[in-house]
Amino acid sequence: MRARDLAIEYPTVTPDDTAMDAARLLAGRGLPGLVVVDDRRRAVAVVPGSRLLRQIVPPHVRDDPNLARVYDERHADRLCAKLADRTVADLLEDERTPLPVVDADATVMEIASVMAGARSPVVAVSDDERHPEKGAVIGVVTAAHLLDRLLPAAGDA
Amino acid sequence: MRARDLAIEYPTVTPDDTAMDAARLLAGRGLPGLVVVDDRRRAVAVVPGSRLLRQIVPPHVRDDPNLARVYDERHADRLCAKLADRTVADLLEDERTPLPVVDADATVMEIASVMAGARSPVVAVSDDERHPEKGAVIGVVTAAHLLDRLLPAAGDA
Numbered sequence: 001m002r003a004r005d006l007a008i009e010y011p012t013v014t015p016d017d018t019a020m021d022a023a024r025l026l027a028g029r030g031l032p033g034l035v036v037v038d039d040r041r042r043a044v045a046v047v048p049g050s051r052l053l054r055q056i057v058p059p060h061v062r063d064d065p066n067l068a069r070v071y072d073e074r075h076a077d078r079l080c081a082k083l084a085d086r087t088v089a090d091l092l093e094d095e096r097t098p099l100p101v102v103d104a105d106a107t108v109m110e111i112a113s114v115m116a117g118a119r120s121p122v123v124a125v126s127d128d129e130r131h132p133e134k135g136a137v138i139g140v141v142t143a144a145h146l147l148d149r150l151l152p153a154a155g156d157a
Numbered sequence: 158m159r160a161r162d163l164a165i166e167y168p169t170v171t172p173d174d175t176a177m178d179a180a181r182l183l184a185g186r187g188l189p190g191l192v193v194v195d196d197r198r199r200a201v202a203v204v205p206g207s208r209l210l211r212q213i214v215p216p217h218v219r220d221d222p223n224l225a226r227v228y229d230e231r232h233a234d235r236l237c238a239k240l241a242d243r244t245v246a247d248l249l250e251d252e253r254t255p256l257p258v259v260d261a262d263a264t265v266m267e268i269a270s271v272m273a274g275a276r277s278p279v280v281a282v283s284d285d286e287r288h289p290e291k292g293a294v295i296g297v298v299t300a301a302h303l304l305d306r307l308l309p310a311a312g313d314a
Contacts, residue, residue: 001230020308026300026301027302027304028305029301030299030301030302032190032301033189033278048300049272049300049304050273050275050278050300051273052300052304053269053273053300056266056269056307057269057273061266061270062270062273068264068266068267068269069263069264069266069267071264072264073158073265075266076264076266076269076307077309079266080304080307080308081309106226107226107229107230108230109214109232109233109236110222110225112210112214112225112233113218113219113222115210116207116208116210116211116214116219117219117222118207119208121189121190121205121206121207142206143189143209144187144188144189144206145187146210147180147206147210148184148187150213150233150234151177151180151181151184151237151240152237
């Protein structure tokens with residue numbers, strides 16, 4: 001079993017997408033984060049859900065969380081609308097969470113090692129064996145998915 | 158809409174559970190991580206999936222990822238079996254990812270602010286308004302779930 005056999009489809013966004021589109025995708029699919037790829041589907045980064053939430057928190061609330069209680073629902077709705085004015089690229093400028101990449105021939109242990117080392121919940125699988133980071137993302141492997149394939153069936157252990 | 162209205166049930170483990178039970182839960186439900194509570198259901202920490210994978214990567218492979226390719230599936234299976242010998246408490250000794258806590262009256266903006274500040278994909282909702290960290294966890298709010306409630310319906314914005 002190699003990375004190409006384990007790779008599953010996972011929703012992606014590009015740097016040109018709006019933060020609103022990214023937020024809708026994340027919310028609609030119940031995802032912890034999104035995978036960002038460029039126009040040639042090369043791995044760019046991960047955008048965790050908390051990064052999107054950060055956009056709707058006004059700077060003075062970030063500095064003093066006690067101010068948050070005065071914001072009612074309407075305020076929050078209005079702040080959410082601002083997501084339409086920002087792109088995924090803008091979010092990545094703030095802070096970039098690396099998306100680790102393995103090649104399609106990577107073994108289970110290689111994938112586990114890369115995810116553990118990067119403390120990443122997801123690794124991208126690339127179609128370029130020699131330079132994985134330059135290849136196109138053909139899918140991802142999540143920690144849950146990898147463990148599901150690796151764990152002995154209950155009662156076997 | 159307050160934290161109590163937003164809180165959803167989310168699988169939890171306790172420090173006494175084995176890492177194997179935690180891994181099975183994570184794998185079976187396709188979760189990015191697990192919420193750890195103590196025997197009084199107080200928030201303890203988060204265990205990301207990558208922390209569980211770290212347990213099956215031998216130390217010399219952690220130090221030199223190039224060694225990972227020599228491990229075949231059988232090796233990985235055997236290493237997985239070791240998860241039965243470790244507890245969630247052992248994993249937390251390695252490294253502890255904080256689980257942010259809000260009280261049941263927290264507003265949407267407070268929750269967003271706490272999650273953004275902690276860069277956490279999840280926040281626990283506690284039943285103790287004055288000392289949230291001392292209360293029992295009544296549920297969690299994820300970033301995806303919060304955005305789902307906050308985002309204007311497509312076309313509205």
